Amino acid sequence: MSQNPVSCENCSLDNICLPRGLSQSEISNISKVVKARKTLQRGDFIYREGDRFNGILAIKSGSAKLIANDNHGNEHILNILLPGELLGFDGLSNEKHGCAAVALETMTFCILPAESMSQLFQNVPSLTRELFRHSGEKMLEDKNQLVMSKRPAEERLAYFLISLSERLKRRGFSSSEFKLSLTRQEIGNHLGLALETVSRLLKKFQDDDLIVVQNRFIQIKNLDLLKNMLQPED
Amino acid sequence: MSQNPVSCENCSLDNICLPRGLSQSEISNISKVVKARKTLQRGDFIYREGDRFNGILAIKSGSAKLIANDNHGNEHILNILLPGELLGFDGLSNEKHGCAAVALETMTFCILPAESMSQLFQNVPSLTRELFRHSGEKMLEDKNQLVMSKRPAEERLAYFLISLSERLKRRGFSSSEFKLSLTRQEIGNHLGLALETVSRLLKKFQDDDLIVVQNRFIQIKNLDLLKNMLQPED
DNA sequence: CGTATTATTGACTCCATTCAAAGATAGTGG
DNA sequence: CCACTATCTTTGAATGGAGTCAATAATACG
Numbered sequence: 001m002s003q004n005p006v007s008c009e010n011c012s013l014d015n016i017c018l019p020r021g022l023s024q025s026e027i028s029n030i031s032k033v034v035k036a037r038k039t040l041q042r043g044d045f046i047y048r049e050g051d052r053f054n055g056i057l058a059i060k061s062g063s064a065k066l067i068a069n070d071n072h073g074n075e076h077i078l079n080i081l082l083p084g085e086l087l088g089f090d091g092l093s094n095e096k097h098g099c100a101a102v103a104l105e106t107m108t109f110c111i112l113p114a115e116s117m118s119q120l121f122q123n124v125p126s127l128t129r130e131l132f133r134h135s136g137e138k139m140l141e142d143k144n145q146l147v148m149s150k151r152p153a154e155e156r157l158a159y160f161l162i163s164l165s166e167r168l169k170r171r172g173f174s175s176s177e178f179k180l181s182l183t184r185q186e187i188g189n190h191l192g193l194a195l196e197t198v199s200r201l202l203k204k205f206q207d208d209d210l211i212v213v214q215n216r217f218i219q220i221k222n223l224d225l226l227k228n229m230l231q232p233e234d
Numbered sequence: 235m236s237q238n239p240v241s242c243e244n245c246s247l248d249n250i251c252l253p254r255g256l257s258q259s260e261i262s263n264i265s266k267v268v269k270a271r272k273t274l275q276r277g278d279f280i281y282r283e284g285d286r287f288n289g290i291l292a293i294k295s296g297s298a299k300l301i302a303n304d305n306h307g308n309e310h311i312l313n314i315l316l317p318g319e320l321l322g323f324d325g326l327s328n329e330k331h332g333c334a335a336v337a338l339e340t341m342t343f344c345i346l347p348a349e350s351m352s353q354l355f356q357n358v359p360s361l362t363r364e365l366f367r368h369s370g371e372k373m374l375e376d377k378n379q380l381v382m383s384k385r386p387a388e389e390r391l392a393y394f395l396i397s398l399s400e401r402l403k404r405r406g407f408s409s410s411e412f413k414l415s416l417t418r419q420e421i422g423n424h425l426g427l428a429l430e431t432v433s434r435l436l437k438k439f440q441d442d443d444l445i446v447v448q449n450r451f452i453q454i455k456n457l458d459l460l461k462n463m464l465q466p467e468d
Numbered sequence: 469c470g471t472a473t474t475a476t477t478g479a480c481t482c483c484a485t486t487c488a489a490a491g492a493t494a495g496t497g498g
Numbered sequence: 499c500c501a502c503t504a505t506c507t508t509t510g511a512a513t514g515g516a517g518t519c520a521a522t523a524a525t526a527c528g
Binding site: 183184185195196198199200203215 | 473474475476477
Binding site for chain 4: 153200215
């Protein structure tokens with residue numbers, strides 16, 4: 001892997017990613033230690049479960065999935081990661097990654113090296129604050145996933161589409177049309193559904209004029225109605 | 235609420251709680267700002283969803299639950315918290331708590347005030363490290379819960395009992411006999427099961443000689459067999 | 469163009485829920 | 499201390515949502 005120096009200073013993701021909320025001089029400070037890594041292809045591992053923790057990573061372009069293995073040899077897709085989102089927190093607790101990260105498509109990422117973290121915490125206090133903020137956000141996201149995991153299949157899929165749409169919007173992509181870099185299998189795995197159920201429900205959503213599906217392309221036609229599925233009926 | 239000064243220096247939980255991994259002088263440093271709050275009773279709120287974030291809390295005695303509300307007016311029990319465990323991370327991202335914390339029984343807790351955190355991060359670098367470690371642990375726990383949420387009812391309940399037993403053990407309590415401070419309703423809520431299913435499965439576990447249940451008292455008779463339920467059959 | 473992967477659709481099955489009713493436990497006040 | 503009540507727990511029977519199995523269709527890829 002190449003380790004080109006990279007600049008957070010002129011990165012288009014500066015308002016979403018690590019430097020969010022930092023002053024110009026602070027950004028320039030972290031910019032000195034943040035490294036860019038070479039491009040990965042779909043299926044490539046960013047890190048594997050058990051790998052030594054090397055730092056907090058940030059998606060620069062493309063997308064990735066976080067996967068955990070259970071005792072039964074099954075993979076579980078814990079999260080989908082979009083540009084500007086941080087990953088690697090699963091390695092914070094004991095220097096070893098607790099799950100794996102895999103590219104979902106051609107992608108690039110940056111790295112805040114572990115060895116410079118303690119020094120940065122001293123020199124750039126807002127970075128500490130910001131990292132805790134990111135880590136708090138991850139936990140709230142996990143919380144939502146846990147709550148949703150107890151809801152029926154239809155709601156889980158609706159929530160998945162809505163949250164994806166909103167996260168894409170915040171990153172300057174279209175919120176109403178996007179390509180899923182996931183197979184039905186992977187969507188089902190992530191949501192705890194059989195792939196056939198995902199297929200059936202996407203069709204149902206289309207029949208109800210909520211979305212248009214064409215293979216992995218999704219067009220959201222009626223976001224409000226989709227959101228209504230998450231609300232009580234009355 | 236009273237705000238008695240408290241000492242982490244002679245707390246029996248020092249190897250589990252916040253001061254874990256800190257030097258004597260560092261512990262004495264954080265000890266100066268950590269406050270103890272008065273005793274709460276079952277059902278009392280430690281904090282409510284939406285409350286301003288006041289700091290990271292630590293259970294000193296007793297236990298608590300973290301609950302989130304969904305759009306349907308239902309409560310979801312996200313986590314059970316035992317002595318020495320930290321809570322409040324749900325308030326890190328935007329200064330407001332994303333869920334509520336409620337006492338499960340008579341309990342006490344300590345608080346690391348938010349206003350002293352940034353200063354501590356500067357003066358006690360290992361505290362920053364330690365807090366990230368705790369936060370990483372929480373995320374791995376959430377990961378396990380997400381993975382388990384896709385497994386059948388029997389495995390979920392087995393995992394719940396095992397993990398409770400292990401956490402109690404690390405805290406110096408009996409790992410084989412303990413009182414659940416939760417109703418069947420609450421266990422079911424936490425695991426995404428109907429209370430009747432919890433009741434039936436506890437009975438089944440007892441019939442299989444894995445445990446003895448007497449109301450809310452649980453005695454684990456065969457931990458290995460219980461753990462086998464989480465392993466592949468072959 | 470042919471092969472492998474992915475997606476759709478239908479029929480059947482089953483795990484866990486819901487509904488219902490009875491039984492146990494704990495807490496309260498007379 | 500016991501009766502009374504509210505809450506919690508157990509157990510049975512019926513239902514249903516989503517999974518599994520299976521076969522076909524569409525798409526991507528070398």
